[in-house]
Amino acid sequence: MKAALEIHEATSERWGDLKKLFGAHGACGGCWCMWWRIPQAQFKLQKGDGNRKALKKIVTVGEIPGLLAYRGGSPVGWVCVGPREGFIRLANSKVLAPVDDQPVWSVVCFYITRGQRRTGVGVALLKAAAEFAHKRGAKIVEGYPSPPRPGKQPDVFVWTGLEPMFKRAGFRVAVRRGEAGRGIWRLTLAGEKSSK
Numbered sequence: 001m002k003a004a005l006e007i008h009e010a011t012s013e014r015w016g017d018l019k020k021l022f023g024a025h026g027a028c029g030g031c032w033c034m035w036w037r038i039p040q041a042q043f044k045l046q047k048g049d050g051n052r053k054a055l056k057k058i059v060t061v062g063e064i065p066g067l068l069a070y071r072g073g074s075p076v077g078w079v080c081v082g083p084r085e086g087f088i089r090l091a092n093s094k095v096l097a098p099v100d101d102q103p104v105w106s107v108v109c110f111y112i113t114r115g116q117r118r119t120g121v122g123v124a125l126l127k128a129a130a131e132f133a134h135k136r137g138a139k140i141v142e143g144y145p146s147p148p149r150p151g152k153q154p155d156v157f158v159w160t161g162l163e164p165m166f167k168r169a170g171f172r173v174a175v176r177r178g179e180a181g182r183g184i185w186r187l188t189l190a191g192e193k194s195s196k
Contacts, residue, residue, distance in 0.1 A: 010059060021068065033109050037087060067082055069121050077112040081105065139189055146160055147151060147163060
């Protein structure tokens with residue numbers, strides 16, 4: 001029987017756990033979850049150690065760029081969530097252009113350790129990300145999961161999540177665009193929110 005999953009905010013006190021989870025490769029190819037946040041030219045220049053320092057700076061100044069999942073006291077998963085305007089690459093994407101003029105929070109990236117994939121960690125992180133956003137005033141949370149494709153998709157190419165995962169978490173397609181039919185999936189949050 002697996003230990004229960006715990007999810008915590010990625011605060012500065014948990015930087016060591018985030019660093020441990022991402023490992024020497026910075027989760028994937030030196031990304032350190034900075035791909036959405038900076039222009040492509042800058043990303044290429046600081047790939048690897050530069051991206052690690054950039055993410056650490058975000059955490060050190062008191063921002064919470066995402067959530068960490070733990071099992072048995074060890075970090076096993078990550079989700080990046082924040083106001084859409086904090087992810088510059090979304091602003092430059094035709095396929096992922098805003099659905100409307102409503103303010104939204106975006107879930108842009110997941111990283112789950114190999115042994116924990118396909119065990120519900122992604123869905124748990126997604127639900128927790130929506131709750132995290134709601135507590136900070138979000139009324140809509142959206143994500144950009146990979147659309148279904150024939151055959152098995154390598155894990156490295158589905159870092160924005162998979163559509164069935166979003167469906168299980170209560171998200172629905174708001175719009176589909178582009179040749180691949182990539183969807184913007186949304187969850188409208190209801191009820192009272194608390195401020196932090």
